[in-house]
Amino acid sequence: MVDVIKSLGVPYVCGNPGSSFRGLQESIVTYGGNEQPEFLTCLHEESAVAMAHGYAKIEGKPLIVLAHGTVGLQHASMAIYNAWCDRVPVYIILGNTLDAIMRYPGVEWVHSVQDAAAMVRDYVKWDDTPISLQHFAESAVRAYKVSMTPWAGPVVLVADAELQERPIPDHGQLRVPKLTLAAPPQADSGAVAELARFLVDAASPVLIADRAARSQAGMERLVELAELVQAAVVSTLPNTMPPIGPGRMNFPSRHPLNQTLRSAAAIADGDVVVGLEIANFFGATNTYRDQIERSSRAATKTGAKLVTISAGELSSKANYQDFQRYSEVDLALAGDVEATLPALIEAVKRLITDDRKRAFAARGVRLADASRAARERARTDATYAWDAVPISTARLAAEVWAQVRQEDWSLVNGALSGWAQRLWNFEKYYQYIGVSGGSGIGYGAPAAVGAALANRRYGRLSISLQNDGDLMYAPGVLWTAAHYKIPILFVMNNNRAYHEEVMHLQRMASRRERGIERAHIGNVINDPAIDFAKLAQSLGVHAEGPIANPGDLAPAISRAIAIVKSGEPALIDVIMQPR
Amino acid sequence: MRLVSAILIGAVSLAGQAPEPAGDVERGKTLYVKNGCADCHGLEGQGAPTSGPRIGPNPLPLEAFIKYIRAPKNQMPPYTEKVMSDQELTDVRAFLAARAKPAPATVLPQ
Numbered sequence: 176m177v178d179v180i181k182s183l184g185v186p187y188v189c190g191n192p193g194s195s196f197r198g199l200q201e202s203i204v205t206y207g208g209n210e211q212p213e214f215l216t217c218l219h220e221e222s223a224v225a226m227a228h229g230y231a232k233i234e235g236k237p238l239i240v241l242a243h244g245t246v247g248l249q250h251a252s253m254a255i256y257n258a259w260c261d262r263v264p265v266y267i268i269l270g271n272t273l274d275a276i277m278r279y280p281g282v283e284w285v286h287s288v289q290d291a292a293a294m295v296r297d298y299v300k301w302d303d304t305p306i307s308l309q310h311f312a313e314s315a316v317r318a319y320k321v322s323m324t325p326w327a328g329p330v331v332l333v334a335d336a337e338l339q340e341r342p343i344p345d346h347g348q349l350r351v352p353k354l355t356l357a358a359p360p361q362a363d364s365g366a367v368a369e370l371a372r373f374l375v376d377a378a379s380p381v382l383i384a385d386r387a388a389r390s391q392a393g394m395e396r397l398v399e400l401a402e403l404v405q406a407a408v409v410s411t412l413p414n415t416m417p418p419i420g421p422g423r424m425n426f427p428s429r430h431p432l433n434q435t436l437r438s439a440a441a442i443a444d445g446d447v448v449v450g451l452e453i454a455n456f457f458g459a460t461n462t463y464r465d466q467i468e469r470s471s472r473a474a475t476k477t478g479a480k481l482v483t484i485s486a487g488e489l490s491s492k493a494n495y496q497d498f499q500r501y502s503e504v505d506l507a508l509a510g511d512v513e514a515t516l517p518a519l520i521e522a523v524k525r526l527i528t529d530d531r532k533r534a535f536a537a538r539g540v541r542l543a544d545a546s547r548a549a550r551e552r553a554r555t556d557a558t559y560a561w562d563a564v565p566i567s568t569a570r571l572a573a574e575v576w577a578q579v580r581q582e583d584w585s586l587v588n589g590a591l592s593g594w595a596q597r598l599w600n601f602e603k604y605y606q607y608i609g610v611s612g613g614s615g616i617g618y619g620a621p622a623a624v625g626a627a628l629a630n631r632r633y634g635r636l637s638i639s640l641q642n643d644g645d646l647m648y649a650p651g652v653l654w655t656a657a658h659y660k661i662p663i664l665f666v667m668n669n670n671r672a673y674h675e676e677v678m679h680l681q682r683m684a685s686r687r688e689r690g691i692e693r694a695h696i697g698n699v700i701n702d703p704a705i706d707f708a709k710l711a712q713s714l715g716v717h718a719e720g721p722i723a724n725p726g727d728l729a730p731a732i733s734r735a736i737a738i739v740k741s742g743e744p745a746l747i748d749v750i751m752q753p754r
Numbered sequence: 755m756r757l758v759s760a761i762l763i764g765a766v767s768l769a770g771q772a773p774e775p776a777g778d779v780e781r782g783k784t785l786y787v788k789n790g791c792a793d794c795h796g797l798e799g800q801g802a803p804t805s806g807p808r809i810g811p812n813p814l815p816l817e818a819f820i821k822y823i824r825a826p827k828n829q830m831p832p833y834t835e836k837v838m839s840d841q842e843l844t845d846v847r848a849f850l851a852a853r854a855k856p857a858p859a860t861v862l863p864q
Contacts, residue, residue, distance in 0.1 A: 754802035
């Protein structure tokens with residue numbers, strides 16, 4: 176099994192130790208020399224999966240997670256769901272004892288299951304339960320391939336305990352299968368040509384990108400397409416209502432064609448609106464009100480052509496509703512965006528005339544003016560409540576940016592109410608890894624540590640703008656970061672509440688005209704206030720705070736960055752405004 | 755006679771301008787927090803891109819302010835008179851109008 180795992184080139188195995196995979200764990204750390212992969216001790220299976228999730232969004236490759244087939248998978252399940260919704264490859268190996276006669280009486284029975292992967296089958300791409308070592312070898316290689324083929328996603332391989340522990344009878348008969356990844360699917364050439372015609376003829380084309388880019392090259396291709404036709408681009412704005420393109424870093428934040436800060440106006444103006452691997456195209460092209468009567472209306476102009484490109488057209492499941500509301504479109508291309516962009520770019524080039532070039536240039540000037548004005552408005556807004564106590568989210572975003580902008584930085588979690596996206600200059604793919612996918616709280620901190628683990632080999636400064644509620648799901652990941660010397664700067668956005676949930680209670684109370692003085696019950700994390708500096712220190716992380724005065728931020732951030740640059744994690748606890 | 759006319763015109767003119775009733779800033783602050791306004795708009799009314807727009811230190815004129823809160827657009831929940839009276843909204847508006855002016859743009863790094 177270890178020979179097969181080594182052939183996949185996976186550098187780390189994340190796991191919380193369990194008896195059902197003791198055979199494999201012992202082989203990894205002893206026979207395998209605990210190198211390629213190295214076993215990383217995680218203090219919760221949810222953290223292990225989320226670490227692999229964050230790692231994959233930087234490296235584009237999965238890590239392996241080891242877990243019990245029962246309780247370990249139950250702990251891991253929400254994080255697996257996040258990876259599924261976020262289309263991210265995570266490779267999970269479950270220990271399980273299928274042969275009832277071989278189970279140790281007691282706990283081993285409780286921790287055994289007939290069909291271990293059943294619990295998460297609705298939200299993994301593929302799973303198998305091999306019953307021989309050669310079967311394991313083939314399924315292990317297949318699982319890797321399946322997880323990486325767009326849409327990427329989590330896979331589960333069940334490693335039977337007896338198969339792990341019994342001596343190998345026919346070692347010479349076993350072989351490690353060759354791994355050949357599938358080339359990503361490119362959309363139909365006829366449909367690509369039709370979309371190219373739409374884009375070239377459009378008066379105001381709009382590209383809405385969500386999980387479109389899988390790499391820096393993908394981002395550059397999107398820039399090339401947008402610049403060819405001077406199209407407006409909307410992307411990477413988390414936590415809006417609804418979120419627009421928060422999945423990946425697709426487009427430079429200060430590019431003149433980036434209209435994200437005026438997305439509603441840009442989309443309303445579009446006569447051709449193209450969704451690029453966007454999870455919620457309906458939400459992006461319609462406005463939705465959560466009032467007494469929920470209602471929606473088109474956010475696009477009458478007659479606008481709507482187009483999507485998505486690899487999701489090639490695979491669908493029914494139970495979990497992450498596929499969002501059905502969108503009525505004029506053209507739907509089944510394919511991977513990054514793989515389709517080169518053909519689309521060439522098709523567009525063939526259609527462009529000198530007349531169209533002149534029209535594109537004029538449009539580009541208008542869009543550049545509009546995006547510049549939107550950025551200036553955002554900067555002005557950021558200066559309000561500048562000296563407020565508690566500290567404003569805009570102030571904290573600005574203070575962190577002032578000290579990281581000259582570094583090779585990577586924002587691996589958080590947004591500070593969207594201020595980071597407004598005030599920072601995002602240019603590289605790795606500078607933002609997007610949101611969780613399934614919006615399962617508890618993703619942020621471990622995904623950040625996983626991404627920082629990937630960034631470590633490149634010497635990047637990883638930053639997590641860390642929400643307090645998220646960290647408290649499984650704060651033990653701070654110990655993992657300290658133990659393995661994973662350099663990362665945690666800046667706590669400590670507003671001592673689950674503020675989104677406060678807003679939902681307010682909505683209900685207002686709807687019922689009951690007054691909303693009690694809406695905070697069940698939603699605040701106060702009395703006692705959590706001391707995150709002490710919590711982090713107890714887990715081996717350099718930490719200071721709580722910081723309540725905005726004037727104290729800059730020196731604290733500077734000290735923490737020095738620690739991170741020395742190769743260790745650091746945390747600053749900051750008492751923040753609700754929003 | 756001319757003097758009397760001038761006084762009357764002045765009174766009409768003042769009535770025409772309908773000076774807004776002054777709210778109580780301190781009471782407004784308490785109401786602003788208690789009624790959850792700060793959860794979306796921030797404790798200083800500064801707003802946040804992902805939850806609610808800036809509403810201080812230059813809120814809407816009082817009449818428009820109250821009208822909007824009774825029947826808001828977009829995602830904001832309505833606050834009926836049963837939940838917050840006109841006087842309470844007047845106090846909240848006074849609190850918002852008293853918020854600090856913005857810092858100069860030079861505080862922001864490029």
